[in-house]
Amino acid sequence: MRIHSNNSIEAISMETIVDIAGKVVSKYVFRSVIPHREKEDVVMSIVEKFIRSRSKIESSFEGKAKATTYIVAILNRMCCEVIRKESRHWYSIDEEELFKSESNQSTLPIEAEKSYAISNEVNRLNTALLFFNEDLAKLKVFLRCLFDLPYNPEEIAEYAGSKAQQVTVLLDVADQGSKGDKFEVLSKVVNFVEGKNVKGDAVRMWLNKQIDAILNRLNRNGISNHNKESLAILMELQQAKN
Amino acid sequence: MSIDNHLSEEQIAQCADAIIGGSYGELDSQLRNHLTICDDCAAEVLSVTDIAIDFKADAARGWLVRFKPWIVAASGVAAVGVVFLLATSILNQPQVHTEPASPRASLPLAEQVDTPIDTAGQTIDKGVIAAAEPKAKVKSEKSHNTKEEQNIPKEQSASIAGGGAYVPDQTLEILFENFTQAYRGEDVVINTRGVVNVPGSDSLVWSNPSKEELYVEFFDNTGNRFLTLTERSSGVKLPELSNGLYYWKLINQDFDLLFVGKIVVE
Numbered sequence: 001m002r003i004h005s006n007n008s009i010e011a012i013s014m015e016t017i018v019d020i021a022g023k024v025v026s027k028y029v030f031r032s033v034i035p036h037r038e039k040e041d042v043v044m045s046i047v048e049k050f051i052r053s054r055s056k057i058e059s060s061f062e063g064k065a066k067a068t069t070y071i072v073a074i075l076n077r078m079c080c081e082v083i084r085k086e087s088r089h090w091y092s093i094d095e096e097e098l099f100k101s102e103s104n105q106s107t108l109p110i111e112a113e114k115s116y117a118i119s120n121e122v123n124r125l126n127t128a129l130l131f132f133n134e135d136l137a138k139l140k141v142f143l144r145c146l147f148d149l150p151y152n153p154e155e156i157a158e159y160a161g162s163k164a165q166q167v168t169v170l171l172d173v174a175d176q177g178s179k180g181d182k183f184e185v186l187s188k189v190v191n192f193v194e195g196k197n198v199k200g201d202a203v204r205m206w207l208n209k210q211i212d213a214i215l216n217r218l219n220r221n222g223i224s225n226h227n228k229e230s231l232a233i234l235m236e237l238q239q240a241k242n
Numbered sequence: 243m244s245i246d247n248h249l250s251e252e253q254i255a256q257c258a259d260a261i262i263g264g265s266y267g268e269l270d271s272q273l274r275n276h277l278t279i280c281d282d283c284a285a286e287v288l289s290v291t292d293i294a295i296d297f298k299a300d301a302a303r304g305w306l307v308r309f310k311p312w313i314v315a316a317s318g319v320a321a322v323g324v325v326f327l328l329a330t331s332i333l334n335q336p337q338v339h340t341e342p343a344s345p346r347a348s349l350p351l352a353e354q355v356d357t358p359i360d361t362a363g364q365t366i367d368k369g370v371i372a373a374a375e376p377k378a379k380v381k382s383e384k385s386h387n388t389k390e391e392q393n394i395p396k397e398q399s400a401s402i403a404g405g406g407a408y409v410p411d412q413t414l415e416i417l418f419e420n421f422t423q424a425y426r427g428e429d430v431v432i433n434t435r436g437v438v439n440v441p442g443s444d445s446l447v448w449s450n451p452s453k454e455e456l457y458v459e460f461f462d463n464t465g466n467r468f469l470t471l472t473e474r475s476s477g478v479k480l481p482e483l484s485n486g487l488y489y490w491k492l493i494n495q496d497f498d499l500l501f502v503g504k505i506v507v508e
Contacts, residue, residue, distance in 0.1 A: 019297070019300070064253075065255030069294045070252055072293050073251040073252070076286070123292065124288055127288050127292075128288060130261060130266050133275070216281050217285050220281065220282075220285035220288075221288075
């Protein structure tokens with residue numbers, strides 16, 4: 001699994017490629033997208049595919065990313081392709097046989113599995129939030145307000161800059177009101193910080209749109225099924241983790 | 243980049259690397275804007291990041307398990323070899339200055355390229371060993387992860403830095419500038435400021451909760467590396483340096499560059 005420091009695909013051993021393929025497939029097995037019994041076959045299938053197109057993969061690599069991460073991205077796409085093609089065969093077999101084979105898979109105690117899954121989801125939320133770029137700090141502050149979570153002064157400072165102190169006072173007022181009141185106060189925050197003239201409804205629509213985008217991205221793996229409530233829990237866990 | 247034009251595998255990997263390295267904000271704005279609007283690519287980046295983090299953690303664990311005993315043994319052999327060669331050289335040729343064998347010479351070529359050889363808690367480059375040889379005291383009793391101060395004689399470092407000791411090295415300056423915004427580590431957080439002024443500070447500090455093996459490299463203002471330390475702790479004491487501008491790099495065991503900082507000695 002040793003990787004050379006020079007960032008080239010050639011320097012990566014076959015053993016490492018197989019390791020990465022195993023890691024990629026395991027993720028989908030863990031999410032029950034790929035049945036456990038198919039794991040080895042899928043690993044072999046994507047490794048074979050990789051070997052067949054290795055020269056093309058190598059030649060199209062420009063060195064902008066790390067070689068191992070690039071291979072993860074390639075194998076991940078190959079794995080998704082296999083899933084698209086094969087998934088209907090996997091789940092058309094006898095239900096009883098399926099149950100038997102799936103019931104003997106788990107080697108992790110349930111609690112460990114649970115905590116792994118939760119920490120995994122918190123990490124995914126952290127990453128999904130990053131995609132909001134310059135709206136990130138604003139989004140976090142507004143989500144904390146909506147979900148009644150304690151504020152992070154750094155996030156308020158990042159969003160409001162020199163107006164952070166006044167915004168903190170406004171947000172404290174928002175915490176004491178109903179949901180409708182919260183959006184009204186948040187609109188005051190937007191108008192004060194961004195020099196706009198918006199109403200509570202506009203803030204509500206904006207925030208709902210962002211929440212939908214987060215949920216959509218988190219749920220795309222085919223196994224997570226988050227909603228606003230679980231998002232609030234993830235935000236709370238994220239705060240506790242930090 | 244429109245929403246219909248999805249990111250390539252390499253661009254996806256680029257985004258994942260930036261997220262893992264904590265430098266997402268510095269990523270090309272085209273990529274970031276695309277991820278803001280494209281749920282497909284955002285979800286793919288999420289998956290790849292997830293897998294890459296896992297793989298990296300496993301690789302690090304595997305690397306330690308598989309290679310650590312070998313490295314310890316090799317370091318021991320190399321240390322004995324260096325002591326022997328230096329002693330032989332000093333005893334047999336007191337008048338003639340010859341360049342001692344590098345500790346790297348006793349290892350295979352690939353390792354010479356990739357692995358900073360730890361002979362006594364530090365690796366000093368060939369040139370510096372040669373320059374320092376008449377005064378060198380080999381401290382073979384030092385352990386692998388010693389926290390003892392690593393001193394470079396003033397005269398020796400003066401010869402490294404030369405006269406124009408504050409003229410910056412262009413390559414290292416660029417690297418330094420890149421790291422003023424963010425560091426690249428996952429667990430390792432740099433606590434030391436970008437520019438360390440001496441006197442005023444006498445150490446470099448970071449947090450290293452998982453006791454990851456880290457390499458600290460010191461460079462003079464001409465870009466010559468003159469000292470490499472191997473550390474698992476959360477900092478190192480600065481070596482004794484003469485007046486001038488120096489740079490330091492923090493590198494993890496995967497040879498990822500985590501940080502580049504400056505040291506100004508006045």
